[in-house]
Each structure stands twice: as structure tokens, then as C-alpha cells.
Amino acid sequence: MAVVFQKTKGLTDTPFHYCPGCTHGIVHRLVAEVMEELGVLDKAIGVAPVGCAVFAYEYFNCDMQEAAHGRAPAVATGIKRVHPDKIVFTYQGDGDLAAIGTAETVHAAARGENITVIFINNAIYGMTGGQMAPTSLIGQETLTTPYGRKPENNGYPIKMCEMLSTLEGASYIERVSVYDVKHVLNAKKAIKNAFTAQINKKGFSMIEVLSSCPTNWGMSPNEALKWIKDKMEPYYPLGVYKNTLEEVKQNG
Amino acid sequence: MAKVLMKGNEALAEAAIQAGCRHYFGYPITPQNEVTAYMAKRMPEVGGVFLQAESEVSAINMVYGAGGAGARVLITSSSPGISLMQEGISYIAGAEVPCVIANIMRGGPGLGGIQPSQSDYFQATKGGGHGDYKLIVLAPSTIQEMAELVQQAFHIADKYRNPVMILGDGMLGQMMEPVDFDILKKEENKIEEKPWATTGMGTRSKRNIINSLELDPQVLEKHNIEIFKKYQKAAKEEVRYEMTDCEEAEIILVAYGTIARVAKNAIELAKRENIKVGLIRPISLWPFPEEPFKKTRDHVKAYLTIEMSMGQMVEDVKLAVNGQKEVHFYGRVGGMVPEPMAILEEIKKIRGKK
Numbered sequence: 001m002a003v004v005f006q007k008t009k010g011l012t013d014t015p016f017h018y019c020p021g022c023t024h025g026i027v028h029r030l031v032a033e034v035m036e037e038l039g040v041l042d043k044a045i046g047v048a049p050v051g052c053a054v055f056a057y058e059y060f061n062c063d064m065q066e067a068a069h070g071r072a073p074a075v076a077t078g079i080k081r082v083h084p085d086k087i088v089f090t091y092q093g094d095g096d097l098a099a100i101g102t103a104e105t106v107h108a109a110a111r112g113e114n115i116t117v118i119f120i121n122n123a124i125y126g127m128t129g130g131q132m133a134p135t136s137l138i139g140q141e142t143l144t145t146p147y148g149r150k151p152e153n154n155g156y157p158i159k160m161c162e163m164l165s166t167l168e169g170a171s172y173i174e175r176v177s178v179y180d181v182k183h184v185l186n187a188k189k190a191i192k193n194a195f196t197a198q199i200n201k202k203g204f205s206m207i208e209v210l211s212s213c214p215t216n217w218g219m220s221p222n223e224a225l226k227w228i229k230d231k232m233e234p235y236y237p238l239g240v241y242k243n244t245l246e247e248v249k250q251n252g
Numbered sequence: 253m254a255k256v257l258m259k260g261n262e263a264l265a266e267a268a269i270q271a272g273c274r275h276y277f278g279y280p281i282t283p284q285n286e287v288t289a290y291m292a293k294r295m296p297e298v299g300g301v302f303l304q305a306e307s308e309v310s311a312i313n314m315v316y317g318a319g320g321a322g323a324r325v326l327i328t329s330s331s332p333g334i335s336l337m338q339e340g341i342s343y344i345a346g347a348e349v350p351c352v353i354a355n356i357m358r359g360g361p362g363l364g365g366i367q368p369s370q371s372d373y374f375q376a377t378k379g380g381g382h383g384d385y386k387l388i389v390l391a392p393s394t395i396q397e398m399a400e401l402v403q404q405a406f407h408i409a410d411k412y413r414n415p416v417m418i419l420g421d422g423m424l425g426q427m428m429e430p431v432d433f434d435i436l437k438k439e440e441n442k443i444e445e446k447p448w449a450t451t452g453m454g455t456r457s458k459r460n461i462i463n464s465l466e467l468d469p470q471v472l473e474k475h476n477i478e479i480f481k482k483y484q485k486a487a488k489e490e491v492r493y494e495m496t497d498c499e500e501a502e503i504i505l506v507a508y509g510t511i512a513r514v515a516k517n518a519i520e521l522a523k524r525e526n527i528k529v530g531l532i533r534p535i536s537l538w539p540f541p542e543e544p545f546k547k548t549r550d551h552v553k554a555y556l557t558i559e560m561s562m563g564q565m566v567e568d569v570k571l572a573v574n575g576q577k578e579v580h581f582y583g584r585v586g587g588m589v590p591e592p593m594a595i596l597e598e599i600k601k602i603r604g605k606k
């Protein structure tokens with residue numbers, strides 16, 4: 001019988017703990033497939049965040065370290081400086097990467113640290129039950145903005161791709177989404193570009209993925225995907241924000 | 253190599269390099285800036301990595317990454333910077349990652365001052381970060397001993413897969429003394445295989461995971477118990493101390509680090525007045541040496557603990573003496589250093605008491 005679909009070797013057999021309809025799982029699969037296709041699984045070292053993806057070390061089929069909340073880019077820096085020829089990546093949520101770990105993120109990028117960051121922007125703190133994230137939209141109702149996020153009190157959502165792409169050390173920065181098949185395929189291409197940048201020793205790469213949290217948004221999985229498209233995408237435009245790599249340009 | 257004249261901070265750095273440390277992460281702070289400057293210059297010469305992080309928070313997490321990836325790694329700072337590292341230190345202990353941390357203490361609390369102090373004793377020996385864990389804490393009193401203990405620290409860290417702290421003060425970091433690196437025990441510089449490290453799987457079939465998370469309370473309790481078995485072993489095997497003139501002493505001074513040197517001067521002053529005074533100098537602050545107190549508490553009249561703090565180690569001295577003799581305390585803080593004459597006065601006060 002012909003094999004039509006096979007689970008990637010980049011994932012272990014441990015079942016995901018993610019909620020039904022959560023796109024964390026899709027992004028895991030994409031990252032794993034990319035590492036398998038690039039043939040780097042045996043030399044990959046991943047860093048898991050604190051957030052819903054805290055158990056990422058159970059899922060990615062490679063060596064892993066679990067970091068404190070927000071510190072993944074610093075941990076990845078330490079690993080990469082010991083093993084400059086290995087492939088080091090972090091997988092982080094918006095609270096992890098753009099609130100408590102902002103300094104670690106910005107400075108890893110500024111140093112041009114040759115690591116790849118997968119950034120899950122779901123505009124909420126998933127793991128702790130749905131509080132405001134630095135990326136929550138204006139007007140968005142969360143546990144800690146029950147009357148909607150108001151700029152007077154909470155300021156404005158942070159656009160990480162735009163911010164980081166101003167830094168010399170950043171080599172490849174792209175924002176993607178995963179709300180339909182076309183976008184999933186494009187997200188995979190972006191993730192591949194980011195890892196390729198690292199393989200070619202070009203410096204810091206980050207892929208921001210607009211992602212869903214049906215549980216804490218209080219939506220069905222389908223409504224949540226539509227909310228990404230209708231509400232998140234206009235504020236967080238998709239696209240390549242930084243690309244210093246000729247070879248990657250051709251890939252894309 | 254013959255003896256070289258070096259600052260304590262430089263000897264710390266050089267000893268680490270000779271112990272096979274090739275990764276240093278730090279952030280500038282007085283009075284330990286000589287370490288960062290030395291490492292910035294020296295690491296490239298030996299093919300190592302010096303990285304100035306954006307904060308101590310970040311630096312200690314780089315240490316967690318590098319130590320987890322199998323490297324011998326050093327981080328140094330002074331009091332306020334060490335406070336910022338406490339989260340990372342707790343994770344490092346929880347995930348059983350070896351590393352060496354040096355605190356060249358300055359006066360606190362808060363921003364405090366930049367003059368020497370010993371007021372981080374509690375933070376170093378009693379936890380500091382969250383959760384049940386211990387650091388093995390070594391306190392050198394000369395620059396030669398700084399070099400020796402730094403080398404031993406790397407060995408101990410690897411042996412127990414636990415962070416080891418070198419606790420010194422600004423005086424020790426800044427002053428110069430001759431150091432002989434040749435006499436250091438070279439066999440300890442042999443770095444053993446670390447089959448648990450995150451190096452990339454290569455041909456290994458099992459994934460290596462460095463982690464401190466465990467949601468199952470039964471398993472987490474077991475993990476804590478396992479960690480504490482290591483500490484029990486360390487409490488037997490890593491106790492270090494020095495005793496001077498204790499056999500016939502009427503009063504025994506207890507002091508560590510540079511203050512033990514001041515205490516020795518006080519002993520000389522006392523001798524001239526025919527007062528028999530001894531010294532117990534804990535070298536390992538955790539595990540705290542109880543032996544020397546057991547050996548002396550029968551014949552001594554009282555103990556006098558001297559610290560550059562408001563009284564921290566004195567609590568461990570009281571535990572070791574276990575109520576059997578009086579334990580007195582004399583301390584100066586804020587960068588002020590106890591003087592031999594003042595210590596002699598304290599000794600006389602204790603002798604005068606019935």
C-alpha cells in the first residue's frame with residue numbers, strides 16, 4: 001500500500017496536550033517537519049518556554065532544555081556558544097517573548113545570535129487562563145481587561161517583527177499565520193527559511209506565527225481561525241520584514 | 253610558572269581558565285569588574301567564549317544553557333547582580349546543571365555601597381532562590397586559596413551536578429598577592445564525560461532533556477529527595493575548615509574569608525597579653541563545618557563570631573555549638589571592616605563576664 005501521509009520523525013509519539021483546535025500543534029508539526037527535511041534533527045537542541053508550550057521538550061524529537069519564563073533566548077545563547085555548529089531554536093509565546101522576556105529577545109537579536117526563534121502570537125496568556133498579553137488587541141476582552149484593552153490603561157500591542165527588523169543582527173524575520181491550508185504551507189516555507197539562515201550562519205532569525213487560542217478567546221476552533229484573519233491580521237500584517245539572504249530569497 | 257602577583261579577581265578568572273572553563277557570561281558590577289576585563293582578554297587567547305550579557309538575569313540563563321550543553325562555565329558578580337540571578341540559580345539547581353558562580357560581596361541592602369561586605373551569607377547558604385536546594389559555598393581567605401577553591405569548585409560542581417558558589421568580598425577581589433598556579437591539583441582539571449548534556453543527539457538514541465518542571469507531586473517529591481541525597485553526600489565529603497591555636501584556647505574566634513585574617517591579627521594581639529585565643533575558619537560555608545565545634549566546645553569558655561554583617565554566620569555557629577557554650581558576635585557593616593584592636597576589646601569583655 002502506498003504511504004500517503006507519515007508522521008514526521010521530528011516529533012515523538014507523546015500525544016499533544018493542547019486544546020482541540022489550538023494551532024500550537026500545527027506549528028509544532030511544521031517545525032518538526034522542517035528539521036527533518038533539512039536533516040538537522042540529530043544536531044538540533046531546542047529550548048521550551050513557560051506557557052502552553054512548556055511541554056515542547058516532550059514533543060520535539062531532539063535534545064531539549066526547558067527555560068524559565070522569558071529566558072529561552074538567553075538559554076539558547078548559552079547552548080549555541082558551546083555548540084556553534086549545532087542547530088539551536090526556541091519556541092515561545094507572546095507573554096514569554098514580548099513581556100517578561102523582552103530584553104532577552106531584543107538582545108539575542110541585537111547580538112545577531114545565530115539561533116532560530118519560533119514566536120507564537122495568540123494575543124493572550126493561554127496557560128494561565130486568558131490574561132492580557134503584550135500582543136492583545138485594543139478592545140480585546142481578557143481576564144485582566146474585562147472591559148476590553150484600553151490604550152489609556154494598557155498601552156498598545158507590540159509588533160515584534162517590525163521592532164526586531166530594525167536591528168542589524170536580525171537576518172530573517174517573517175510574520176505568518178496558520179488559519180488555512182495556504183497559510184500553513186507558507187508558514188512552513190518561512191520556518192524553513194529561518195532554519196536555513198541559521199545553517200548558513202547568518203544570525204538571528206524569527207518567525208512570528210499568528211495563532212489561535214479558542215479556549216481563552218471563548219470561541220469555537222473555526223471562529224478562532226476567522227478571528228485571526230479578520231482581527232489579528234489587519235493589525236499584524238503578514239510578510240517578510242527582514243531578509244539578508246540571497247539564497248533564502250530564492251528558496252522563498 | 254613561578255609565583256605571579258595578581259588581584260583576587262584576576263586569580264579567580266585565571267584559575268577558572270586553568271580548570272578548563274571556556275565559557276564566561278557576565279555583566280559589569282563593582283567590585284568584580286577585573287574578572288570581566290580579564291576574561292574578555294584571556295578567553296579569545298584560549299579559544300573560549302566571553303560574553304557580556306544585557307543583564308545578570310540573562311547571563312545566568314546563558315550559564316544554564318551552556319552548563320546544560322556540557323561546558324564548564326563561570327559567572328561572577330557582586331551582591332545586587334547575584335540577587336538578580338536567584339531565579340536562574342534555582343532553575344540550575346532544580347535541573348541539576350553544574351556551574352560555578354562567584355559573588356564578590358559589597359555592602360547592602362539595596363544598591364548599598366561598593367565597599368567589601370559579608371552580608372550575603374544567608375542568601376548564599378540558605379537558598380536565595382525559590383524551592384528546596386543548596387549551593388555548595390566555598391569562602392577563600394587568601395588569593396592563593398581563591399585560585400585553589402575556584403579549581404575545586406568546578407570539580408565539585410561536576411561531581412554533584414549542582415551550582416557551586418565562591419563567596420568572597422570586595423577586599424579579596426581587589427587586593428594583590430602572589431599566586432602559584434603550578435601547585436594546583438591538575439587532576440581535577442580533567443573534565444569527565446557528561447553523557448546527560450544537550451549536545452544534539454548525534455548517534456545517541458535517547459534524547460537528553462534538561463528540565464526542572466514536574467507536575468506530578470509524587471514524582472516531584474522524589475526528585476527533591478534525590479537532590480537532597482546529593483546534599484547529604486556533599487555534607488560528608490565537602491566539609492572544609494581551618495583551625496588555629498584552638499587546643500588550649502579560652503576563647504575561639506569564628507570568621508571566614510578576609511575577616512579570618514583580621515581575626516589572626518587579633519589573636520597575636522591577645523597573645524601579647526597572655527590571653528589564649530583560637531580561630532575556627534569555615535572554608536566551606538555550606539556544608540557548614542560542625543566538627544571543629546564538637547572538638548572544642550568542651551574546653552573553651554566562649555565563641556566570638558566576627559563578620560562584616562549584622563550577624564549571619566553566627567546563626568550556624570550557634571547551631572553547631574548547640575547551646576553548650578556562649579556564642580558572641582561582633583560585626584561591622586556597610587564596607588566598614590572589624591579591626592584587630594576592636595576584636596581584642598570584645599574578647600576582653602567576654603573574659604570579664606562571669
Ligand SMILES: Cc1ncc(C[n+]2csc(CCOP(=O)(O)OP(=O)(O)O)c2C)c(N)n1
Pocket residue numbers: 050051052053069092093094095096097120122124125126127128133
Ligand atoms: C516568573 C514567572 N511569572 C509568571 C509565571 C506564570 N505564567 C506561566 S505561563 C504565563 C504566560 C504564558 O503566556 P504566553 O507566553 O503567551 O504563552 P501561551 O500560553 O499563550 O502559549 C505566565 C504568566 C511563571 N511561570 N513564571
Ligand code: SF4
Pocket residue numbers: 017018019021022023024052122126127212213214215216
Ligand atoms: S489554552 Fe489556548 S494556547 Fe493553550 S493549549 Fe488551549 S487553546 Fe492552545
Ligand SMILES: [Mg+2]
Pocket residue numbers: 051093094095120121122123124125126133
Ligand atoms: Mg500567548
